[in-house]
Amino acid sequence: MTTAETPDLITRDTAFDSYLRGLGGEDGEGLLGHLVIYTIADVDPIGQAELRDWFDELELSPSYLPGPPRQMDAFEKATSAAKASYPMGGTRRRDHGKHGQSVTLMMRGVVRDETRIIRHLVRELADHDNEELSYEVCLAEAQFLRSADPALPDGAGDMTLTPDEAEIGRLPADERDIITGLLSQIETDFESRSRYIGADRLRKMLRDYIEIELNAVRVHAGVYFVHRRHAPKLAALRTLAARFSGELTRIPLPDADEMRTMVDGAFEAKAQADLESLARDIARAQSDPKAYQVRKLHQRYLAVQNAAQDYQTTLETHLSATEATLSLVQAQMASLLIAAGTADQETL
Known part of the structure; x- marks a missing residue:
């Protein structure tokens, strides 16, 4: 029998914790496998090269490594995430959900072809009394120009953000601040996604590894059963997730009829x-x-x-x-x- 390891799940019941430790390890007596739960949300920045080194160190299959970040994908995700909603006439009104008008800022697709992608940041008003929407006003243009250099990887290119200063200047100061902050968010998000692997791709990486490589059975949404023969790889995945501030918890499951x-x-x-x-x-x-x-x-x-x-x-x-x-x-x-x-x- 292998040395029992400290279980990921610790309770206030000493006897139960001792039982969980006894189930730990690939050859734990009476161990059927593990229930696995993982959470990948606010992760630390990590590049593909560093992730590849960790895969090698932990002896994980490189076939599940995400590809390098693509600037085109970074543009699409950064602009898609740019949204804001607030009441007309101030951001602190308590009754704006029932009366008056509210403002929504969002990106609208305009052009998409082989050379460029163009999206507009638009401002629309919603009248909550009759649920009518006003005409959309374009406040800024975000453009991604695809690189024509064959030496660069697929999806390479440059983003430009062009605010419509005249339209923005007509708005109250608090709205101008929100719009400026949203445009700054797009730039920061684009830069980060262009350099680092995002949480969504890391989440998919773990899910694919668990479902495919470890032959996991999904018991409930986000909860998987992994057989004890995969315990070493599961432990390696937990170490990997922890390195970019993800969480992967293994709950030992006894080999019982239930x-x-x-x-x-x-x-x-x-x-x-x-x-x-x-x-x-x-x-x-x-x-x-x-x-x-x-x-x-x-x-x-x-x-x-x-x-x-x-x-x-x-x-x-x-x-x-x-x-x-x-x-x-x-x-x-x-x-x-x-x-x-x-x-x-x-x-x-």
Whole structure:
């Protein structure tokens, strides 16, 4: 048995904490696996090179590394996040949600082609008495000009922000301050996203690693079951998340009938939903099957089949409902392959 490690979850119950420590480690006696919860919100700035070094150090698969930041993506996200709403005539009115007018600042797309993206910062008024919107006024233009230099990576380019000083100058001082702050926010956000990997991409990185590499079962939204055989990699992921101020918590799950029933139910619910969706798509393709569609549908079937086989082998269990539905969809898939003239029974 490996040395027990301190569990991520600490309670005020000494006996329970001792039990959790006993479950720790890949070979913990009575350990089925871990429930995993992660939170990636306000992360520390991290570049792709530093993240790659951490992956190497922690012996994590580099296939899940996010690509380097793209300036075009940084522009789109920075401008999309630029929003503000406040009452007309002052930001401290308490009844503006029911009476009078409120101001909303947001970005509107204007032009998008192979060379540039243009968005306008607009100001619109909403009358809460009759819910009518006034004419939108453009306050600034944000433009991203894509680089034509073939030596630069895809998505490279430059952003320019051009405020309409005349329109902004007509507004009260407190509104001018809000608009100036919003434009400054766009510039800061663009610079940060151009240099560092954002929280959204780090969140996706962890989710993909847990779901795909560790064959996790989603028990609830944001809560996953990971089998004990993946405990070392899960520990490495927790160390990785902590380095950019993310949180990943592992809760040891005892190998008990109740726990197995919960995990089996979560896996079967996901497999059943995937197979039902697949069955509907196969039925739609029957009338006019195209080779590329059939290949994609077959790949989806194999993905569910392989996941079910791996799960049953790993947990030494039998999912009769999933197996029955797999057999029905297998017959449906075979019929589609024959209709498309590409049947190959051996692959099934």
